Amino acid sequence: MTRPGIDTPDRLALVSPAVAAKYLTVGVRAGREQLPQVALLRASEAVDDDSGRWDTAPVRELLDEAIHRFGDSPTDADAWLSPRLHATLRLTRAEAARPGLWNFLALAVAPDYVLWRHLPRGEAKDGEPPKVSAPRFTGIHYTQAFARLWWAAELFRDGGDYRPVEIACRNQDMLNTAMRLDAIDHRPTALAMVRVLKGLAESGATRLGDRVNALCTAVNAAGSTLMYDVIAQDDPSDPDALVSWVAEADTAPSVPWDRLPDGPPEEAVRRDSVDRLARMFQQFSEHAPLRDRGRKREDEATS
Template sequence: MHELQRFVRRLSPDERVQMICDPSLVESASEVVTGDGGRPVPVDRFDELLAETIGRSERSQWPKESVSDAWLAPHLHNLLRLTRAQASDRATWEWLAVRAAPYVRWRWQDKGGVVAEDRWRGPVHKQALARLWWGAEMFRDGADYRPVQQAFRNQDLPNSLLHRPIVRCRPLALGLVQSLLSDDQPPTSRRINDLARAVNLATAGSPPEAETGFYRDDLGGYRRWVADGAAPVEDWDAGVPGPSVPALPEQSRTAGLAIADRGRQYAERARSAR
């Protein structure tokens, strides 16, 4: 079993290149990440997923690199079972990015073959793998990853929303996705950012949790799902289930959409007044 690790110091770009070329150097700069009960976190399923992803890229499975996100995000979340605390550690994501360097380069290198530093070690809406995992975590509806796929079909949506505190409220996060994608035309990054700012103002002094019924995730069910570990994938084209936890109650879902729609109205008024 291969175990999840994290770097114990921040790597320079030159060090990172050396470790990608010679993986034996990684051990000297990393330590094992442990889960509940001090158990290591396996990454064998993660390795299988990245091998499948690279294989699909070589077969030109997707018309462009960004199209892969809607497929990869649910699979990554399902096969790399982390607690939110573990997934908040940039040093862990940097270690995973070095391990998945062929994917990171395929997905993010520019025409000059350069990958921006924040794709290796950056915030959740930038880092190559963290953005996929956190997008799946924030936009899933219980075990249902379909909202995640919808969100990642428009790159501006996760890029503009993932780092914002408002999406930590799951009913509002799902309401934002539903509201933004309700039009015939895909929303632009400007409209998404305008909506996020408007919702921030609309919820000032009245946190969205209060309006959505103080919905709380089933943390016990989620931690059991993490502890169970991922099963081998028999069919990569079949849909994958998320954590074995309940979907949003209808009252919370409706309230989250109402907040998003209210913010959208404010944003549209502000645009028309410019």
């Protein structure tokens, strides 16, 4: 899928939030206007690194495949795309923390993907056309269209194993709520939450989204008094393994489309730590009250 009349830039760059806000009009967010690409590129800042990992072609190819594969089911693309985007964009956390990179990807490289994935379906309301929320283009890491997927893979992977990422990203409430928690930076906590989610899904639990939100609330509340990193020890990550993995980007083959790629060759999280927290979080899940979000939406619609 290509954008008629618009050439994808060859290299990733940085677009400041101020510049992004200037060009992110309501018409752009509704898919009725095209971004002024020439002006946007002139206002962008080049990345001071000539390695191939900043080439846009592999990312654009990946996004085109996601659109082709998932067609009328954009939400389903998240679980497929998240690990592959992470393995294609081999970044350090410091690099991934720069909002300008994600702004550029959303505005200059793939605004069509953001529209395809996040444009609300349905009729116009109050005379206003459906439009993508601005934070999907330029927001914080847990709302921006591409940052949320990259960071989900970073936070939920088990060393080089992306299988927990797929499980997490199949549930939008996990992406939208768990990603906001400070505790999710603790690897055993993240993987224990995924294990509970997997159990709920496999058991056919009803109101799965409500249960995930209740679990996130309970984990967050308990985290204010319990020190998860003391209860469940996590070994320090191996910076050399990550640096080597990032450096191999120029020679690494394209990520596979029909099986999961391999992530950074870091040690897996301690099983005993995940087991300990998973038992605790399972109890949280069994006793956490469920909010009736459907009723809340009805009340808002009639107020």
